[in-house]
Amino acid sequence: MSEILATAYEPAQVEAHWRKHWEEAQIFTPDPKAPGEPYAIVIPPPNVTGVLHIGHALNLTLIDVLIRHARQLGKNVLWVPGTDHAGIATQNVVERALAREHKTRHDLGREAFIERVWQWREEYGHRILEQIAALGCSVDWTRLRFTMDEGLSKAVRRVFVQLYNEGLIYKGDYIINWCARCHTALADDEVEHENTHGHLWSIRYRLSDGSDAIVVATTRPETIPGDTAICVHPEDDRYKHLIGKTALVPILNRPIPIIADNYVDREFGTGALKVTPCHDHNDWMLGKRHNLEFIQVIDADGIMKEESGPYVGLTKEECRKKIVADIEAQGDLVGVSDLEHAVGHCYRCHTVVEPHVSTQWFVATTKLAKEARDAVPSLTKILPTNWLKTYYHWLDNIRDWCISRQIWWGHRIPAWTCEKCGKLIVQEDAPTKCSCGSTDLVQDPDVLDTWFSSSLWPFSTLGWPDNTEELKRWYPTNVLITGFDIIFFWVARMMMLGQHFMHEVPFKTVYLHALVRDATGHKMSKSTGNVIDPQVMITKYGCDALRFTLTAFAAMGRDIRLSEERIEGYRHFVNKLWNAARFTLMQLGDTTPIACALEALTDLEHVWILHKLEEAKTNVAQALAEYRFNDAAQSCYKFLWAEFCDWYLELVKPMLQQGTEQSKSQAQYVLWSVLREILILLHPMMPFVTAEIWQALPCVSDSFTGELAKAPYPAKRPLCIKPEAAAQMEFIQGVIVAVRTIKAELNISPGRKVHLLIVPQDQSQQDLLARHTTLLQTLARLEDLKFIQSGEQPKASAASVVQGCQLVVPLKGTVDLAQELARLDKQLAKLAKNLINVQKHLADPNFLAKAQAHVVEREQQQAQELLDNQAKLTALRERFAQALEEA
RNA sequence: GGGCAGUUAGCUCAGUUGGUAGAGCAUCGCCUUCACACGGCGGGGGUCGUAGGUUCAAGUCCUGUACUGCCCACCA
Numbered sequence: 001m002s003e004i005l006a007t008a009y010e011p012a013q014v015e016a017h018w019r020k021h022w023e024e025a026q027i028f029t030p031d032p033k034a035p036g037e038p039y040a041i042v043i044p045p046p047n048v049t050g051v052l053h054i055g056h057a058l059n060l061t062l063i064d065v066l067i068r069h070a071r072q073l074g075k076n077v078l079w080v081p082g083t084d085h086a087g088i089a090t091q092n093v094v095e096r097a098l099a100r101e102h103k104t105r106h107d108l109g110r111e112a113f114i115e116r117v118w119q120w121r122e123e124y125g126h127r128i129l130e131q132i133a134a135l136g137c138s139v140d141w142t143r144l145r146f147t148m149d150e151g152l153s154k155a156v157r158r159v160f161v162q163l164y165n166e167g168l169i170y171k172g173d174y175i176i177n178w179c180a181r182c183h184t185a186l187a188d189d190e191v192e193h194e195n196t197h198g199h200l201w202s203i204r205y206r207l208s209d210g211s212d213a214i215v216v217a218t219t220r221p222e223t224i225p226g227d228t229a230i231c232v233h234p235e236d237d238r239y240k241h242l243i244g245k246t247a248l249v250p251i252l253n254r255p256i257p258i259i260a261d262n263y264v265d266r267e268f269g270t271g272a273l274k275v276t277p278c279h280d281h282n283d284w285m286l287g288k289r290h291n292l293e294f295i296q297v298i299d300a301d302g303i304m305k306e307e308s309g310p311y312v313g314l315t316k317e318e319c320r321k322k323i324v325a326d327i328e329a330q331g332d333l334v335g336v337s338d339l340e341h342a343v344g345h346c347y348r349c350h351t352v353v354e355p356h357v358s359t360q361w362f363v364a365t366t367k368l369a370k371e372a373r374d375a376v377p378s379l380t381k382i383l384p385t386n387w388l389k390t391y392y393h394w395l396d397n398i399r400d401w402c403i404s405r406q407i408w409w410g411h412r413i414p415a416w417t418c419e420k421c422g423k424l425i426v427q428e429d430a431p432t433k434c435s436c437g438s439t440d441l442v443q444d445p446d447v448l449d450t451w452f453s454s455s456l457w458p459f460s461t462l463g464w465p466d467n468t469e470e471l472k473r474w475y476p477t478n479v480l481i482t483g484f485d486i487i488f489f490w491v492a493r494m495m496m497l498g499q500h501f502m503h504e505v506p507f508k509t510v511y512l513h514a515l516v517r518d519a520t521g522h523k524m525s526k527s528t529g530n531v532i533d534p535q536v537m538i539t540k541y542g543c544d545a546l547r548f549t550l551t552a553f554a555a556m557g558r559d560i561r562l563s564e565e566r567i568e569g570y571r572h573f574v575n576k577l578w579n580a581a582r583f584t585l586m587q588l589g590d591t592t593p594i595a596c597a598l599e600a601l602t603d604l605e606h607v608w609i610l611h612k613l614e615e616a617k618t619n620v621a622q623a624l625a626e627y628r629f630n631d632a633a634q635s636c637y638k639f640l641w642a643e644f645c646d647w648y649l650e651l652v653k654p655m656l657q658q659g660t661e662q663s664k665s666q667a668q669y670v671l672w673s674v675l676r677e678i679l680i681l682l683h684p685m686m687p688f689v690t691a692e693i694w695q696a697l698p699c700v701s702d703s704f705t706g707e708l709a710k711a712p713y714p715a716k717r718p719l720c721i722k723p724e725a726a727a728q729m730e731f732i733q734g735v736i737v738a739v740r741t742i743k744a745e746l747n748i749s750p751g752r753k754v755h756l757l758i759v760p761q762d763q764s765q766q767d768l769l770a771r772h773t774t775l776l777q778t779l780a781r782l783e784d785l786k787f788i789q790s791g792e793q794p795k796a797s798a799a800s801v802v803q804g805c806q807l808v809v810p811l812k813g814t815v816d817l818a819q820e821l822a823r824l825d826k827q828l829a830k831l832a833k834n835l836i837n838v839q840k841h842l843a844d845p846n847f848l849a850k851a852q853a854h855v856v857e858r859e860q861q862q863a864q865e866l867l868d869n870q871a872k873l874t875a876l877r878e879r880f881a882q883a884l885e886e887a
Numbered sequence: 888g889g890g891c892a893g894u895u896a897g898c899u900c901a902g903u904u905g906g907u908a909g910a911g912c913a914u915c916g917c918c919u920u921c922a923c924a925c926g927g928c929g930g931g932g933g934u935c936g937u938a939g940g941u942u943c944a945a946g947u948c949c950u951g952u953a954c955u956g957c958c959c960a961c962c963a
Contacts, residue, residue: 008925109929181896193960214908218963268962275963282961341962386891390958393890397960484958496949515957551937552911553900559956561899569912570924583922630901634910737929743917744929750918781920784936847942853908855944 007756009578011542015690019133027360027709028079028138031088032469036076039427040474041067042141042458043079043132044490047086049123050129053518054562055156055483057534060553061547061685062513062629064137068684069624070478072713076123078474079138080461083128084143085121087450088182088348088597089408094409098848110408116279117409136543136687138709141790143470145461147453148411154461156411156453157428159501164426168500169403171424175277175284176402177348178356180302184406185360186346187449188399191353202270202334203327205230205416206253208246214239215334217269219341220279221327222320225295225308226769227251229275232288233877234260250327252309259290277358277407294378296357316354349625361404361413361446365496367396372495379493384556385629385879387484387512393486402561403449414609417442427754455493458506477507484512511627514559516550536709537567542685545571551685552633573637573688575680580645581693591734592698593669599719603663604772605651606670608729610720613674617714629654636682644674647733672697677714721884731803734774735769738800739780745823746798746811753783757797759790761804769805795883799824799876801869806876817884831873835866864882 001258022028040065046056063079071077094117105113125146132139143151163169172204177186197221216230227249232239239258246255263286264273275289276294287294297308304311304319310326311319327333343515373395382388404413416425420438425431433439452461458480460469476498482491491510498506512849516532549570553560598610600802616639623632652667659667676697687709694708704711742749756776760766766787769776772784790806793799797810798820810815841859843846848856 007923115959220963240960263961265962273963280961280963282963301927340963355929393959487958555901558900563899565912568925575925576923579923579926587923606900626903631903632903646927647924664949740928741930745916747917749929751920772907782948792953816954834907841907842946844943848943850943851906858906 001266001445007579009542009689010543011574011577011688012539013541015134015136015234015538015688018688018691019136022138023133023141026075026142029140029142030076030078032473035500036074038078038473039067039070040078040477041479041481042461042477043081044083044480044486045145045457046128046132047089047145047486048083048125048128049086049090050128052128052135052534054532054534055547056131056134056548057680058513058516058554058560059136059481059483060132060137061550062511064135064687065549065551065629065632065684066479066481066624067138068687068709068715072609072707072711073681074712076473077144078470080139080143081132081139081141082457082461083125083147084454085148085410086448087144087405087407088184090117091407091409092182092349093594094211096150105408107243113408113523119228125429130885132545134538135533136547139207142284143461147450151463152453152456153462154428155456155464156448157414158465159456159497160414160448160452160652160873161426161428162501163363167366169361170364171359173357173359173770175357175363176360177282177344177353178300178355178358179349179637181349181351182407185356185358185402186705187402187451190347191344192347193344195340195494196343198339198341198343199631200269200339200843201324201338202336203250203274203479204332204334205250205274206332207242210243212242212309212341214242214247214258214272215270216274218274219339220276221322221323222304222311222316223276223279223297224250224323224790225275225304225311226276227254227256227297227824228257228277228287228293229256229290230297231261231273231275231290232258232271233261233262233264233266234505234620236266238307239272241306248331251323257292259286260813261286261290279355281355284355284357284474294357297658298354298356300356300358302354311533320420325662331713342877347607359416360402361444362400363403363449363452365398365401366495368496369398369492372492374503375499381509383509383511389485391487391492394420395492401449402454403447404444405449406446407449407718408501409451411453413446413448414446415444419560419722431871451489451493454490455497456501458494458498459502464501468528475502477508479511481513482506483515485515487512487675509627513554516560518560532564532567534561537564541571542568542688544574544689547687548573551629552637554629554725559772573641574686577642577686578689578693580640580649581675581696583649584671585696587671588668589693589699591668592709593672593700594665595700595702596666596669598670598673599717601666601670603655603666604725604729605648605655605775606666606733607720607722607725609644609648609651609670609674610717610721611726611767612639614717615639616651617677617716618683621713624684633685636678636685640678640682644678650779651775652779653690654774669700669803672700676703679708680714683708683711687808731765731768731805732772734802735805735807736776738802739782739809742798742800742807742809742823743781744818746816751781756782756785756809757793758785758789759793759808760807765803765805793876793879795879795886797880799873799880801825801872801876804865804868805873805882806872808876817880821877821880821884824873828870828877831866831870835870836861838863838866 016397043058067077067079083495098104162167177191179186197639198215201221202215202217204213204215214230230247232243233836240259243260243842245258246828249256275283275286275292277283277292279298295307297305298316299305300700302316304314304316306312311322316321324333345351346353348672373392374390388753414426414428416431418436418438419440419442421434421436423434423436432442434441458477459471459475462468462475463469484666494506533562534546545567548566601607618631619635623635652671655663679690679694691708701704739756758769776782776785794810795815797808838859842863
């Protein structure tokens with residue numbers, strides 16, 4: 001006999017065993033030359049600094065489900081794992097570590113600091129990889145990549161140089177978002193806008209000729225020293241007469257022009273706007289348009305510069321207080337009001353972002369966007385489709401992408417300046433000499449935005465720029481699965497660069513999954529303390545329970561509200577499977593089941609479960625093909641628990657225990673076959689428990705004998721699809737349930753055997769029930785079962801009607817008869833309610849005339865059935881009432 | 888300001904092409920039935936946010952509206 005499994009599934013050891021086995025046997029390392037349609041997914045590379053959170057767990061689980069399923073379908077499957085160097089995030093982590101030693105990165109110097117980051121990565125960078133493995137992800141570890149590894153760095157340089165030569169990368173002065181804490185530029189989408197309580201100061205600016213004054217409103221008085229104009233709406237009657245005149249900047253008394261531009265909103269504030277081109281994105285635009293002066297008064301550290309006159313050396317916060325006080329003292333502060341407005345924050349460290357003018361590198365995404373836009377949805381589908389508008393809107397309004405970062409950890413920009421002649425040299429490898437002959441070349445100190453390398457991920461991980469076997473075989477990849485929060489950061493940019501360099505979209509489908517929230521719908525975050533740690537869940541409930549929960553909740557386009565109880569609930573399901581397997585193994589004993597033709601079996605219980613199995617197989621495959629993960633999980637759940645365990649296992653017990661050798665053998669084989677196929681269906685969602693059970697099952701000759709991770713998806717058995725048999729089974733189930741209900745509602749102990757008298761509707765019902773007497777007796781716990789004629793029913797008996805078949809249980813005064821009367825009345829009331837509904841339809845001439853024929857027919861049938869049931873039940877009730885009176 | 892979701896049983900959510908509302912958990916009753924108490928059996932519980940419209944028929948399609956959440960956006 002196969003080893004007996006323990007009563008409760010214990011995941012820890014099982015998971016460790018299979019993880020080790022999968023990795024050592026390199027099960028998931030494909031050969032590019034192997035047959036089978038190529039199927040590839042790239043992992044959204046987690047940060048090296050990262051710790052696996054529930055969002056990763058969802059993402060990785062869904063990918064793994066598709067990947068494992070694709071293998072079952074015989075495809076040549078590649079899942080490349082890897083991590084992202086995460087420039088700012090990683091640098092921050094290492095800087096924090098340094099701070100504990102009371103050092104800054106400047107104390108170490110650039111080279112030593114970078115060395116330190118690599119060290120850190122050696123030490124901690126594998127944690128996230130181990131966590132990926134702990135989730136059971138079937139990635140190909142032999143092809144592990146890192147955005148800073150040699151190959152990917154080469155790809156980054158190649159892309160940079162080519163884009164530069166094509167004029168798609170350029171260097172220029174521009175107002176960018178500056179994080180004074182990270183000390184670097186940020187891209188537009190790295191800035192998070194948050195509503196913040198602030199103030200709106202109204203300040204009087206006097207005209208230079210002393211004739212008049214104009215009041216402007218501002219939220220940032222500290223930028224006043226940088227003002228180079230006042231702007232009003234050209235048609236604003238209040239200010240029309242001032243346009244073209246000169247005003248004086250308060251305190252500094254520098255003259256500035258009063259200009260007009262349609263941009264100004266007359267309704268807001270005073271309708272007059274002070275323009276500070278160096279410290280506001282809109283003012284920058286106005287400055288360019290009106291040829292204003294550009295005066296920078298706040299430096300990169302947030303300190304007031306010399307240009308700010310008396311405020312030099314103050315922080316911008318100090319300056320704000322002081323200048324407001326000064327203006328008030330001078331009598332030009334007209335008013336202050338509260339204002340809630342959006343303020344940009346750094347998405348990494350949450351410092352308030354300062355618009356800052358500086359020299360930066362840009363990718364001309366305004367030119368690359370069109371192709372990426374046009375590819376959707378013809379070449380790349382985005383699911384769920386409601387993200388389409390968002391994707392289009394972003395690409396239609398895209399600005400050039402600022403890619404330089406003033407940090408040290410990342411891909412250094414491959415650009416050198418000749419100190420002698422000033423020539424800029426952009427090339428992949430460090431130049432030794434300028435064309436002017438000088439060797440005094442200095443590399444640009446900046447590094448590239450982390451997302452720059454991430455944007456190349458789908459082809460760089462496959463070996464580009466070399467024309468590798470992997471690249472030829474697996475580009476474009478099939479599907480990208482990621483959270484919608486990085487649709488701009490990552491998805492859109494991969495599209496742009498993939499198309500530009502590979503001349504083909506990087507993936508055919510993008511599936512954007514939901515955010516995992518806590519049970520109350522809030523974003524999970526460490527600071528709120530509402531995180532569900534996947535590793536803790538794995539330890540407590542097992543990886544399969546976690547994975548199945550996430551899969552079952554992944555309905556398209558909806559956020560997932562997760563709570564620990566859900567995971568605990570699905571652990572029960574894992575255990576249910578485990579015990580169904582134990583039962584099967586016990587029934588098989590030492591014997592290897594003997595194969596027989598499943599299509600030819602005639603016993604209803606087998607025919608029925610095989611029919612249901614076919615349904616489940618079709619449902620699961622179809623659901624996964626359409627990314628309906630939740631439906632796939634539900635189909636499995638329902639089939640295994642509600643059909644296989646609740647009914648089939650109970651149905652075959654009599655056969656297994658006291659059946660003939662032949663029927664026992666058939667039951668064993670069906671049991672074995674169905675369980676095996678369930679294991680295959682569930683394997684992508686619950687890889688560990690299924691693999692463990694699979695290897696405990698005996699092998700039957702000419703069935704697939706390899707391990708489960710390699711098992712093909714079960715072939716269809718069209719001849720097993722038998723809806724008529726399923727309907728017969730449903731009738732029998734109905735009878736069993738009716739008897740159980742009678743017992744339960746009359747407080748008859750379920751174990752107590754009763755006599756059942758049956759008045760069948762017709763001969764075929766009688767034959768069907770007669771053929772399954774044992775089964776009925778066992779599952780409904782009957783003493784015996786007899787067919788009687790209508791009118792022979794004993795008066796003192798409980799009754800029920802199923803599909804016109806009357807079921808009568810004589811009570812012989814054992815129970816409270818009044819209870820049965822109440823029960824019958826309740827049932828009759830229910831019937832009457834249904835009947836009214838149906839009859840209402842049938843009474844409506846419009847319905848009869850316009851509804852589809854099959855709908856009308858069905859209604860009529862139903863009405864008849866209900867009427868029939870009602871009549872029978874009413875008659876039974878009458879007899880019963882009589883009995884009650886006589887008693 | 889623009890866009891997108893959601894609003895269905897006490898809770899969390901399903902509900903493919905319009906045809907008499909489903910699951911899990913929770914709850915109540917019964918059961919130490921030899922796979923499983925991480926179990927079995929049975930029950931109760933919803934006029935599908937709201938107001939209209941289309942239709943013989945609407946949770947399902949259309950319009951308005953309320954509330955909640957998210958994303959985008961240069962009102963200083």
